[in-house]
Amino acid sequence: MSNYNSTEDRVKELYHLLENKETNELSELLRRSNAADIVEFLEELTPEEALVVFRLLKKEDAVEVFAKLDSDQKENFQKGLNENEFKELLHELNFDDKVDTLEEMPAAMVQRILRSSDSDTRKLVNEYLKFPEYSAGTLMTPEFVEIKPYMTVKEALAHIKKVGNDSETVYTCYVTSPTKELLGYVSLRLIVTSRPDTRIEELMYEDVITVYTTDDQEDVAHKFQKYGFTALPVVDMTNRLVGIITVDDIMWIIEQEATEDFQRIAGTTPDEEDYSKRSPFSLAKNRIPWLMFLMISATFTSTILRSYEYVVKAVIALNMFVPMLTDSGGNAGSQASTLVIRAMATHDIEPSDWAKVVLKEITVGLICGLALGIVAFLKCFFFDKVALQVSLIVGLTIIFVVVMAKTVGALLPIVAEKLGVDPAIMASPLISTIVDSLSLIIYFNISKLILGV
Amino acid sequence: MSNYNSTEDRVKELYHLLENKETNELSELLRRSNAADIVEFLEELTPEEALVVFRLLKKEDAVEVFAKLDSDQKENFQKGLNENEFKELLHELNFDDKVDTLEEMPAAMVQRILRSSDSDTRKLVNEYLKFPEYSAGTLMTPEFVEIKPYMTVKEALAHIKKVGNDSETVYTCYVTSPTKELLGYVSLRLIVTSRPDTRIEELMYEDVITVYTTDDQEDVAHKFQKYGFTALPVVDMTNRLVGIITVDDIMWIIEQEATEDFQRIAGTTPDEEDYSKRSPFSLAKNRIPWLMFLMISATFTSTILRSYEYVVKAVIALNMFVPMLTDSGGNAGSQASTLVIRAMATHDIEPSDWAKVVLKEITVGLICGLALGIVAFLKCFFFDKVALQVSLIVGLTIIFVVVMAKTVGALLPIVAEKLGVDPAIMASPLISTIVDSLSLIIYFNISKLILGV
Numbered sequence: 010m011s012n013y014n015s016t017e018d019r020v021k022e023l024y025h026l027l028e029n030k031e032t033n034e035l036s037e038l039l040r041r042s043n044a045a046d047i048v049e050f051l052e053e054l055t056p057e058e059a060l061v062v063f064r065l066l067k068k069e070d071a072v073e074v075f076a077k078l079d080s081d082q083k084e085n086f087q088k089g090l091n092e093n094e095f096k097e098l099l100h101e102l103n104f105d106d107k108v109d110t111l112e113e114m115p116a117a118m119v120q121r122i123l124r125s126s127d128s129d130t131r132k133l134v135n136e137y138l139k140f141p142e143y144s145a146g147t148l149m150t151p152e153f154v155e156i157k158p159y160m161t162v163k164e165a166l167a168h169i170k171k172v173g174n175d176s177e178t179v180y181t182c183y184v185t186s187p188t189k190e191l192l193g194y195v196s197l198r199l200i201v202t203s204r205p206d207t208r209i210e211e212l213m214y215e216d217v218i219t220v221y222t223t224d225d226q227e228d229v230a231h232k233f234q235k236y237g238f239t240a241l242p243v244v245d246m247t248n249r250l251v252g253i254i255t256v257d258d259i260m261w262i263i264e265q266e267a268t269e270d271f272q273r274i275a276g277t278t279p280d281e282e283d284y285s286k287r288s289p290f291s292l293a294k295n296r297i298p299w300l301m302f303l304m305i306s307a308t309f310t311s312t313i314l315r316s317y318e319y320v321v322k323a324v325i326a327l328n329m330f331v332p333m334l335t336d337s338g339g340n341a342g343s344q345a346s347t348l349v350i351r352a353m354a355t356h357d358i359e360p361s362d363w364a365k366v367v368l369k370e371i372t373v374g375l376i377c378g379l380a381l382g383i384v385a386f387l388k389c390f391f392f393d394k395v396a397l398q399v400s401l402i403v404g405l406t407i408i409f410v411v412v413m414a415k416t417v418g419a420l421l422p423i424v425a426e427k428l429g430v431d432p433a434i435m436a437s438p439l440i441s442t443i444v445d446s447l448s449l450i451i452y453f454n455i456s457k458l459i460l461g462v
Numbered sequence: 463m464s465n466y467n468s469t470e471d472r473v474k475e476l477y478h479l480l481e482n483k484e485t486n487e488l489s490e491l492l493r494r495s496n497a498a499d500i501v502e503f504l505e506e507l508t509p510e511e512a513l514v515v516f517r518l519l520k521k522e523d524a525v526e527v528f529a530k531l532d533s534d535q536k537e538n539f540q541k542g543l544n545e546n547e548f549k550e551l552l553h554e555l556n557f558d559d560k561v562d563t564l565e566e567m568p569a570a571m572v573q574r575i576l577r578s579s580d581s582d583t584r585k586l587v588n589e590y591l592k593f594p595e596y597s598a599g600t601l602m603t604p605e606f607v608e609i610k611p612y613m614t615v616k617e618a619l620a621h622i623k624k625v626g627n628d629s630e631t632v633y634t635c636y637v638t639s640p641t642k643e644l645l646g647y648v649s650l651r652l653i654v655t656s657r658p659d660t661r662i663e664e665l666m667y668e669d670v671i672t673v674y675t676t677d678d679q680e681d682v683a684h685k686f687q688k689y690g691f692t693a694l695p696v697v698d699m700t701n702r703l704v705g706i707i708t709v710d711d712i713m714w715i716i717e718q719e720a721t722e723d724f725q726r727i728a729g730t731t732p733d734e735e736d737y738s739k740r741s742p743f744s745l746a747k748n749r750i751p752w753l754m755f756l757m758i759s760a761t762f763t764s765t766i767l768r769s770y771e772y773v774v775k776a777v778i779a780l781n782m783f784v785p786m787l788t789d790s791g792g793n794a795g796s797q798a799s800t801l802v803i804r805a806m807a808t809h810d811i812e813p814s815d816w817a818k819v820v821l822k823e824i825t826v827g828l829i830c831g832l833a834l835g836i837v838a839f840l841k842c843f844f845f846d847k848v849a850l851q852v853s854l855i856v857g858l859t860i861i862f863v864v865v866m867a868k869t870v871g872a873l874l875p876i877v878a879e880k881l882g883v884d885p886a887i888m889a890s891p892l893i894s895t896i897v898d899s900l901s902l903i904i905y906f907n908i909s910k911l912i913l914g915v
Binding site for chain 2: 261293332337346355362375376
């Protein structure tokens with residue numbers, strides 16, 4: 010028995026064997042390693058080394074490893090293997106992995122491969138390639154266990170035994186009518202714990218949670234989380250079962266959707282590729298548009314500063330608090346907006362809750378604003394020895410700025426969602442420009458009132 | 463057949479039946495609804511109504527629903543049901559749900575319930591209550607299928623039939639030695655597709671991926687994602703199998719860990735409770751410390767502004783670009799820091815990659831900085847008709863500020879991780895203060911050089 014807890018040690022051992030050309034030991038250790046760890050090992054190697062190692066793998070392992078590679082590596086293997094080897098590999102792939110691989114390949118190559126497939130596969134692949142991006146259709150696989158209501162438990166088990174190895178999962182079996190309509194499902198657990206002569210129709214659960222081929226992957230992920238299933242059936246508009254989605258494909262989506270929101274909140278165009286794999290040019294390309302837009306919109310604050318120049322000229326000390334006030338507004342606003350964006354992404358709140366959310370944030374703003382305003386006043390007056398009037402202006406401004414920032418921070422993402430724009434886009438960067446401008450206007454108007462200029 | 467795609471419709475229908483007191487129809491529809499949807503329905507009801515509905519549920523549904531309730535609702539049911547009803551309910555819960563429920567209950571109540579449990583359960587519960595928070599130990603359940611290497615497939619199936627209903631999952635069966643040491647695992651798929659007289663030891667996979675009871679839940683979630691398993695075995699330090707963790711408990715953790723990072727990036731203390739369920743006071747309490755710290759640290763910029771007052775006095779127009787420059791620096795910095803934080807959280811990069819990351823961000827900074835600097839100069843000089851010298855100062859400053867901000871944004875989270883501080887804490891808010899100050903220093907020094915003051 011050799012259960013293992015660390016991939017690093019395993020990869021080091023594999024590398025050591027490869028370097029010393031101990032091919033037999035290497036094959037043996039590869040055979041005992043998990044596909045995900047072999048993929049990590051391959052990532053450390055040169056394309057040539059990777060090809061050598063790949064050819065050492067057992068066929069079923071090679072297929073599993075290939076499915077997990079990123080597109081660059083797939084391309085490397087596609088070029089390194091001869092066409093027959095590659096076709097055979099492709100043939101063995103699960104259907105969803107096959108479609109993913111074909112999607113990434115040049116169109117001419119896809120045509121050549123499809124031409125040599127049987128016509129059923131060809132038709133199915135072509136159909137799958139047509140689903141909208143990020144839809145349930147692109148996630149599903151047609152390799153599921155389909156049973157009939159009139160089967161007995163014994164017959165169902167015999168059927169599972171026959172088709173089980175070509176199915177993505179055997180743990181949920183789907184019951185269909187002669188026209189492929191989804192009638193219900195039975196878990197393998199229930200099948201193996203029932204008497205052999207029980208009919209499937211007696212066991213099947215009829216109120217099935219389904220998704221449509223056109224459903225967005227984010228909604229599909231949310232359903233998996235909510236119901237805790239390991240597979241969900243995908244139906245077309247006429248309720249015919251066309252595929253299933255399994256949980257292992259979903260966990261990445263939960264992470265990926267969160268990553269995209271992080272990228273948007275940071276003011277960059279989201280990109281599916283991992284940070285470590287992206288070139289500085291690709292990163293810069295996704296960042297420049299926002300930086301540019303924000304820089305230009307920030308010049309609006311210059312206009313405001315200029316139009317209140319007479320106030321600053323009256324009391325030059327006011328100038329020194331500008332960055333502190335706009336920063337505090339920005340921080341208060343992005344606290345609110347980030348939390349609201351995340352709560353909407355996790356379906357904790359819906360746009361229809363807007364009044365509740367805004368009211369909550371105004372209350373939070375008042376509490377935070379009062380705490381900050383009092384401290385700011387005390388610090389200015391007693392610690393920094395600023396004049397009483399200016400200290401008062403700063404303290405009061407903080408209160409109004411924080412309440413304003415919280416309100417804007419809560420409202421903007423909700424408005425975005427209602428307009429059908431991604432709420433994360435409205436996050437910190439855009440809010441900071443708006444909040445900055447409003448903060449300055451509040452500051453100078455309070456100054457005018459108190460100073461009487 | 464009635465597969466359903468929308469929870470809202472289902473909940474509305476249930477509510478309609480409850481309002482009209484059509485108890486029979488309500489029971490029937492409840493029987494046909496998924497536990498997760500019943501939980502959503504209960505959330506809409508008053509505590510009294512919820513109790514009425516809860517009593518209409520079939521026992522096995524009631525158990526499943528109860529496990530999914532939040533702590534307030536559990537408390538409501540605990541008070542509403544009589545002690546025997548409640549004990550029975552608790553008895554039926556899966557072990558991990560039982561521990562979760564007991565953890566949330568007052569200590570005296572826990573003692574009373576444990577006293578009436580059998581001594582094995584009592585011991586086990588007490589052991590579980592001791593695992594460190596957020597560890598694999600708190601996620602696992604001892605209800606797994608344990609088989610022996612000498613069993614045949616037929617014997618194993620008979621065993622699964624017997625214990626299957628009390629197990630969290632039957633789809634992965636764990637093979638153990640007489641001393642409970644984990645020897646390997648066999649999937650139910652392999653069992654049902656193998657010949658009845660095959661021995662388990664011939665089928666079992668020996669290189670098991672395991673987690674330790676003390677492993678952090680974030681690492682456990684990462685393992686699930688990496689290997690795509692639906693269950694992972696948990697072993698103690700002597701490699702004895704003590705429990706399993708199933709994927710349905712993990713999907714929430716992936717989401718929760720991302721949510722916590724969002725909260726930290728927004729400069730608020732993370733909180734597990736959903737936004738919608740938190741009071742304004744609780745929200746304010748988690749936000750004030752950071753706002754206060756940042757406000758006070760932002761006053762540092764006032765000190766910088768004051769010390770360069772003579773430069774501003776020489777050319778008053780410089781003053782107008784301060785917010786635009788600090789905003790651009792802040793935006794550029796938070797782009798870098800957010801992406802780096804996320805890449806570390808998803809294990810895309812490790813702290814040891816710091817040199818590569820910093821180099822990449824400097825390059826990105828140069829590309830972005832040049833693009834922004836040129837546009838800023840052109841806009842100032844041609845569009846805003848600012849003096850040539852000042853336009854030049856602004857353009858040059860932007861370049862340096864963006865490069866500096868990207869470097870700081872990349873370095874800070876990595877330094878934090880190396881120091882063992884959460885990198886997300888180092889995100890936008892803290893960075894903005896540092897970047898603001900450095901931006902001002904760069905701005906005024908470039909001004910001094912060019913203006914010769």
